[in-house]
Amino acid sequence: xxxxxxxxxxxxxxxxxxxxxxxxxxxxxxxxxxxxxxxxxxxxxxxxxxxxxxxxxxxxxxxxxxxxxxxxxxxxxxxxxxxxxxxxxxxxxxxxxxxxxxxxxxxxxxxxxxxxxxxxxxxxxxxxxxxxxxxxxxxxxxxxxxxxxxxxxxxxxxxxxxxxxxxxxxxxxxxxxxxxxxxxxxxxxxxxxxxxxxxxxxxxxxxxxxxxxxxxxxxxxx
Amino acid sequence: xxxxxxxxxxxxxxxxxxxxxxxxxxxxxxxxxxxxxxxxxxxxxxxxxxxxxxxxxxxxxxxxxxxxxxxxxxxxxxxxxxxxxxxxxxxxxxxxxxxxxxxxxxxxxxxxxxxxxxxxxxxxxxxxxxxxxxxxxxxxxxxxxxxxxxxxxxxxxxxxxxxxxxxxxxxxxxxxxxxxxxxxxxxxxxxxxxxxxxxxxxxxxxxxxxxxxxxxxxxx
Numbered sequence: 001x002x003x004x005x006x007x008x009x010x011x012x013x014x015x016x017x018x019x020x021x022x023x024x025x026x027x028x029x030x031x032x033x034x035x036x037x038x039x040x041x042x043x044x045x046x047x048x049x050x051x052x053x054x055x056x057x058x059x060x061x062x063x064x065x066x067x068x069x070x071x072x073x074x075x076x077x078x079x080x081x082x083x084x085x086x087x088x089x090x091x092x093x094x095x096x097x098x099x100x101x102x103x104x105x106x107x108x109x110x111x112x113x114x115x116x117x118x119x120x121x122x123x124x125x126x127x128x129x130x131x132x133x134x135x136x137x138x139x140x141x142x143x144x145x146x147x148x149x150x151x152x153x154x155x156x157x158x159x160x161x162x163x164x165x166x167x168x169x170x171x172x173x174x175x176x177x178x179x180x181x182x183x184x185x186x187x188x189x190x191x192x193x194x195x196x197x198x199x200x201x202x203x204x205x206x207x208x209x210x211x212x213x214x215x216x217x218x219x220x221x222x
Numbered sequence: 223x224x225x226x227x228x229x230x231x232x233x234x235x236x237x238x239x240x241x242x243x244x245x246x247x248x249x250x251x252x253x254x255x256x257x258x259x260x261x262x263x264x265x266x267x268x269x270x271x272x273x274x275x276x277x278x279x280x281x282x283x284x285x286x287x288x289x290x291x292x293x294x295x296x297x298x299x300x301x302x303x304x305x306x307x308x309x310x311x312x313x314x315x316x317x318x319x320x321x322x323x324x325x326x327x328x329x330x331x332x333x334x335x336x337x338x339x340x341x342x343x344x345x346x347x348x349x350x351x352x353x354x355x356x357x358x359x360x361x362x363x364x365x366x367x368x369x370x371x372x373x374x375x376x377x378x379x380x381x382x383x384x385x386x387x388x389x390x391x392x393x394x395x396x397x398x399x400x401x402x403x404x405x406x407x408x409x410x411x412x413x414x415x416x417x418x419x420x421x422x423x424x425x426x427x428x429x430x431x432x433x434x435x436x437x438x439x440x441x442x
Binding site: 052061064066067068071072074075078079091092094095098099102103137 | 295
């Protein structure tokens with residue numbers, strides 16, 4: 001596999017969705033080329049590799065594109081199957097993992113989109129409490145396990161962990177403390193960041209916050 | 223396997239529920255169908271899907287699986303010796319997952335807006351809907367099914383929405399067949415298969431259901 005393997009990731013540095021793919025690749029020890037995309041001025045390569053959605057992340061493996069972060073994560077798990085399995089082998093446990101990763105997509109992703117496109121003074125009305133309740137639901141699912149995947153990092157962790165470097169931003173915009181409201185999730189993030197595959201795949205929370213403020217100014221909500 | 227207990231919590235008109243019915247039919251799995259009242263949710267539904275409180279829910283030997291495409295993948299993995307839905311090659315599997323996700327993101331959302339919205343919003347939804355179907359036509363190409371020679375994951379994700387096309391057309395005042403003849407041809411071809419025809423509902427009955435919903439939501 002190693003000699004003629006060509007793995008490229010079309011991504012943007014701050015994307016919590018792109019970070020999912022970076023974590024999956026790091027867990028599998030896959031070397032890849034990261035190509036930063038300008039989403040305000042989309043490249044010919046991006047439009048060619050994701051003509052349907054024109055979005056990142058896109059994994060290009062030996063010239064063939066795979067799109068949609070969770071589809072990519074499952075692809076990575078199936079291709080590089082001899083190391084660090086992301087999904088369990090039991091069909092029922094796999095269904096549960098897929099359910100919770102889908103929950104992260106349906107609930108947390110939609111919440112953060114609202115947070116990012118809403119003025120600070122409108123956040124309470126826009127669902128601040130619902131967001132925190134959603135995080136608490138995730139805490140309940142984590143329970144006493146070190147990872148959502150159990151003893152090792154898994155598919156749900158891949159879906160959720162990128163938000164760890166974005167929580168500082170959400171705390172500032174929403175005026176809440178993750179440590180106070182969701183101490184278990186806070187501890188989970190700190191624990192996971194000790195893992196190299198996670199720490200090298202995520203970005204600095206302060207840099208993310210600067211980026212978020214600039215983006216919110218651009219969107220007219222800051 | 224013979225002592226398997228399989229129950230489906232569902233709503234007759236739901237295209238998501240029809241996906242699961244079709245998947246179970248393809249695998250030849252016997253199950254108990256339990257019609258749910260979503261205006262007055264039963265304790266069983268709330269117990270089996272406490273997070274979303276939605277149908278469909280597959281209950282297999284007492285354990286619930288929720289979200290239609292997750293259920294379909296589960297069915298494919300448990301009853302793996304017959305009628306595989308996903309190809310074996312990882313790249314082809316990724317393509318199947320991509321297009322099933324596309325159906326979820328585009329067909330359902332635009333379709334919903336066609337029957338719930340009016341004026342400009344409805345027109346925009348009609349355009350988005352047709353554009354999405356045309357993309358699917360391109361993906362289908364000359365294959366009999368999205369799965370190739372046999373019904374697969376994308377077919378299961380998409381075909382149930384055909385039962386809602388008559389409602390979209392009538393309410394939206396447009397012809398899907400005129401814009402996407404290949405896709406309609408594909409749907410009619412699928413309906414010739416017994417597993418499909420017995421899993422899908424009558425489009426006229428679905429239309430009556432949508433009319434009732436529109437009255438309920440005060441859209442008329």
